[in-house]
Every structure is written in C-alpha cells, then in structure tokens.
Amino acid sequence: MSEQEISIGASTGADTGTNIDDLANRLFFRLYQCANIMHKTGTRALEETRITTQQWAIIGALARDGMEEGISVGDLTRFLLVSRQNLTGVLSRLEAQGLIERVVSPVDSRSRLIRLSAKGRDVWRRDMSAKIAAFYDAALEGFSTTDKIHAIHYFDKLLTNMKRLDQGSEES
Amino acid sequence: MSEQEISIGASTGADTGTNIDDLANRLFFRLYQCANIMHKTGTRALEETRITTQQWAIIGALARDGMEEGISVGDLTRFLLVSRQNLTGVLSRLEAQGLIERVVSPVDSRSRLIRLSAKGRDVWRRDMSAKIAAFYDAALEGFSTTDKIHAIHYFDKLLTNMKRLDQGSEES
DNA sequence: TTTTTAATGTCAATATCTTGACATATTATT
DNA sequence: AATAATATGTCAAGATATTGACATTAAAAA
Numbered sequence: 227m228s229e230q231e232i233s234i235g236a237s238t239g240a241d242t243g244t245n246i247d248d249l250a251n252r253l254f255f256r257l258y259q260c261a262n263i264m265h266k267t268g269t270r271a272l273e274e275t276r277i278t279t280q281q282w283a284i285i286g287a288l289a290r291d292g293m294e295e296g297i298s299v300g301d302l303t304r305f306l307l308v309s310r311q312n313l314t315g316v317l318s319r320l321e322a323q324g325l326i327e328r329v330v331s332p333v334d335s336r337s338r339l340i341r342l343s344a345k346g347r348d349v350w351r352r353d354m355s356a357k358i359a360a361f362y363d364a365a366l367e368g369f370s371t372t373d374k375i376h377a378i379h380y381f382d383k384l385l386t387n388m389k390r391l392d393q394g395s396e397e398s
Numbered sequence: 399m400s401e402q403e404i405s406i407g408a409s410t411g412a413d414t415g416t417n418i419d420d421l422a423n424r425l426f427f428r429l430y431q432c433a434n435i436m437h438k439t440g441t442r443a444l445e446e447t448r449i450t451t452q453q454w455a456i457i458g459a460l461a462r463d464g465m466e467e468g469i470s471v472g473d474l475t476r477f478l479l480v481s482r483q484n485l486t487g488v489l490s491r492l493e494a495q496g497l498i499e500r501v502v503s504p505v506d507s508r509s510r511l512i513r514l515s516a517k518g519r520d521v522w523r524r525d526m527s528a529k530i531a532a533f534y535d536a537a538l539e540g541f542s543t544t545d546k547i548h549a550i551h552y553f554d555k556l557l558t559n560m561k562r563l564d565q566g567s568e569e570s
Numbered sequence: 571t572t573t574t575t576a577a578t579g580t581c582a583a584t585a586t587c588t589t590g591a592c593a594t595a596t597t598a599t600t
Numbered sequence: 601a602a603t604a605a606t607a608t609g610t611c612a613a614g615a616t617a618t619t620g621a622c623a624t625t626a627a628a629a630a
Contacts, residue, residue: 244527249546250534254436256553258455261433262479263560264426265616266588270564278588280616283430299579307434312617314580319615336578336625355416362422365559373552374421380541380549381428387537388435392442437586437617450618452586471609484587486610491585508595508608 257384264365271361275353280308280316282354285325288342289350296329296339325349429556436537443533447525452480452488454526457497460514461522468501468511497521 268279277285283306288297299317303310317340320326325346331337342350366374440451449457455478460469471489475482489512492498497518503509514522538546 244523244531246527246531247534247538249543249550250538253538253546253550253553254440254534255455255458256550256557257429257432257436258451259479260429260553260557260560261436262587263557263564264429264433266479267560267563268426269588278615279430283427286427300577307431307438308616309618310579311581311619315616318580331578334578334626338579351416355418359416359418361563362419362426364563365556366419366422366425367559368555369552371421373555374425376548377552377556378421378425378428380545380552381425381432383540383545384537384549385428385432385435387539388432388439391439391533391536392435434617441618450585472607480586481588482609483589483611487586490610503608506596506608510609 267365268361271357272354275349275357277349277354281320281325282358284313284316284320284340285342285346285350285354288326288340289347293341296327296331296341298331298334298337298339300337302340320346439537440533443529444526447521447529449521449526453492453497454530456485456488456492456512457514457518457522457526460498460512460518465513468499468503468513470503470509470511472509474512492518 265279268282269277272278272282284302287293287302287305297305299310299313303313306313317326317328321328324343327341327343328338329341331339369377437451440454441449444450444454456474459465459474459477469477471482471485475485478485489498489500493500496515499513499515500510501513503511541549
C-alpha cells in the first residue's frame with residue numbers, strides 16, 4: 227500500500243469527479259488518526275488507575291487552581307467541547323467512583339457545580355500525574371519547545387475555525 | 399475564566415505535586431478538543447447525507463484508486479487506527495445502507511474484502527465530495543500551503559511516536 | 571406583572587469506541 | 601504429519617459520543 231492518503235473523507239484528488247484538496251485531506255485524516263491513537267495510548271498509560279482519557283480530561287479540568295468551589299456542567303462542556311448529554315454520563319461514572327462531587331449551584335438552582343472530591347485529588351496527584359508526565363515525554367519525543375509552540379498554534383487556528391463553523395450552524 | 403490550560407489530564411503545572419509540562423499539556427488538550435469538534439462539525443457538514451465522520455473515513459478509504467477489489471478489515475483497522483471490533487459495527491451499518499460490500503477473500507477464507515458498492519461510489523461523488531471540500535475550505539481558512547504542510551509534519555511526528563508507544567505495549 | 575423565550579442538566583435512542591473472548595483458518599514449530 | 605501458535609472477523613459488555621426531548625428554572629419581552 228503506497229502512502230496515498232485519504233482523510234476523513236477524501237481520496238487523493240486523483241479520484242474522478244471530486245475536487246478535494248489533497249493537503250486538507252491529509253491534515254484532517256492525520257487529526258482523525260492522532261485522536262484515535264491518543265485515546266488508545268492515553269487510556270493505556272493510565273490503565274493501572276482505570277481512568278479513561280475522557281475522565282482524565284475532566285479530572286484535569288477540575289484539578290486546576292480556582293476550581294475548588296466547582297464548575298458548572300455547561301462551562302465544562304464549553305471547555306472540553308463535548309455535549310452536555312455525554313458529559314452527564316461521564317460525570318455520573320466519576321461520581322460513582324467517588325472522584326467528583328455534584329452540588330447544586332447557590333446562584334442557579336438548575337445548575338450543578340462539579341468538583342473533585344478528596345479522593346479525586348489523591349488519585350490525580352498520586353496515581354495519575356507521574357503517568358501523564360511519562361506519557362507526554364514518550365509521545366512528544368523529538369519535539370523541541372519551538373515545535374510544541376508551533377503545533378499548538380496550528381491546533382489553535384484549526385480550533386478557532388471549527389468553533390466558528392459550529393456557532394454558525396447553531397444560528398441556523 | 400482565564401485561559402489557563404489543562405490537557406487531557408493536567409493542570410498548568412502550578413498544581414502542587416505534579417510535574418507535567420505545560421506545553422505538552424496544552425498540545426494534547428488541543429488535540430482532544432480539535433478531535434471533538436471535528437467530529438461534530440464534520441458530521442454536521444454531511445448531515446444531508448446522514449453519513450457520520452467515521453463512515454466518511456471508511457468510504458474515503460475505499461474510494462481511493464486501487465481499492466476496487468477491496469481491502470481487508472485488518473488493513474482498514476491499521477490504516478484508520480481503530481479497533482477491529484469497532485470497525486465491524488461501522489461496516490455493518492454501511493453494508494445495511496447498501497454503501498459497501500463484504501466478500502470472502504479468495505486468498506484467506508477467514509478474511510473479508512470490503513469495497514464500495516455502486517451506490518457507495520455515487521454517494522461519494524455526488525453527495526459527499528462537494529460538502530467535504532466546502533468543509534475543508536471553511537475549517538482551513540487562513541492556512542497557507544506551507545501552514546498545512548507544517549501542521550501535517552507535526553501530526554506525522556506525533557503519530558509516529560504514539561504508534562511506537564502502541565506497539566511497545568503490544569509486546570508486553 | 572404576566573407571558574414568552576431561553577437555559578440547565580438529565581433521560582432516551584442510536585452510533586461509535588474500547589477490551590476480552592471465541593470459532594475458524596492459517597502459519598510456524600516440532 | 602501432527603501439534604502449537606497466531607491471525608481473522610464477529611459477538612458481548614461497558615464506556616463514550618451525538619441529537620432530540622423534557623421538567624424546571626431563570627431571563628427577556630410584552
């Protein structure tokens with residue numbers, strides 16, 4: 227198999243009848259593949275903790291400074307770019323594991339504040355952090371600081387564009 | 399909320415007790431976010447066709463030159479970096495929609511060759527391609543050719559590293 | 571003040587995603 | 601040739617992901 231690329235949806239442009247940019251193709255296909263393997267290797271990196279990458283993202287968000295009182299489900303969905311419904315499911319499992327707490331917001335009784343429990347903080351610091359750091363080291367081997375900064379810049383640009391697309395569709 | 403970053407699993411490094419590189423953090427969190435919103439906006443871009451991004455990836459792979467006879471499930475999993483079991487489900491739904499055909503491989507009776515049906519080719523050319531091209535244009539607005547090439551380069555590097563991680567875990 | 575509109579988080583249905591397991595077939599080893 | 605190991609694709613179970621819907625609450629409009 228030659229290194230002919232598809233993306234999530236295109237052939238190399240040699241396909242009759244399509245006018246799909248080959249580089250765009252390759253870029254999005256690479257994003258698709260990277261995401262797939264990130265979840266696989268990331269979850270594997272934390273397998274001793276039984277924390278999945280999606281739970282990792284949430285715990286990491288809650289472990290930040292300033293999150294001690296909690297953050298609403300809506301703010302979390304906007305930060306992580308996942309749906310409210312999906313987050314409900316993941317949060318329920320984290321709560322069942324005793325890693326987070328859900329409390330009614332004092333300013334809006336419809337809203338729930340999500341925060342790490344003491345157990346969740348322990349798991350974050352004692353079990354997860356070193357494994358995460360090791361995972362990053364291995365996955366980013368050969369990346370200089372400048373490389374990381376540039377890669378982040380491209381991700382940011384892509385994210386901004388897709389966010390605009392997302393918001394555009396909400397208005398219709 | 400300030401632009402303090404987490405990644406899929408880390409705080410900004412200001413968190414006591416963790417030694418997680420902030421840039422690595424941001425990079426992986428951005429990958430996580432981009433993947434999330436790519437699936438959302440990508441599926442939305444094709445909503446008239448009712449083709450999801452995962453089905454898009456498979457159809458795109460099958461639409462390439464040289465795939466007319468078909469490709470094995472195993473080769474597809476290795477190309478898309480998804481699990482065999484997951485692919486089975488997605489392929490079954492594509493087959494049910496009449497977009498692909500599954501035939502027994504002439505060289506290995508355990509193996510199935512997966513190929514686009516005539517209907518699948520029609521959907522690819524008539525319904526999907528223009529929408530995909532438009533999606534790419536919008537999502538990659540502001541990206542020069544050099545930008546795309548550089549972004550792809552970083553994706554490639556990341557992918558290579560994570561693939562190595564993946565293969566390392568298989569040997570243990 | 572009352573009515574209308576929008577927001578919140580959860581439930582439901584469907585699709586996608588993983589790992590573990592398995593029957594069958596193929597390949598490698600004895 | 602016989603046995604052992606590996607590969608193939610699917611089934612099962614559980615986690616994640618979406619959209620649509622909904623009861624309740626808050627904000628905006630009349």
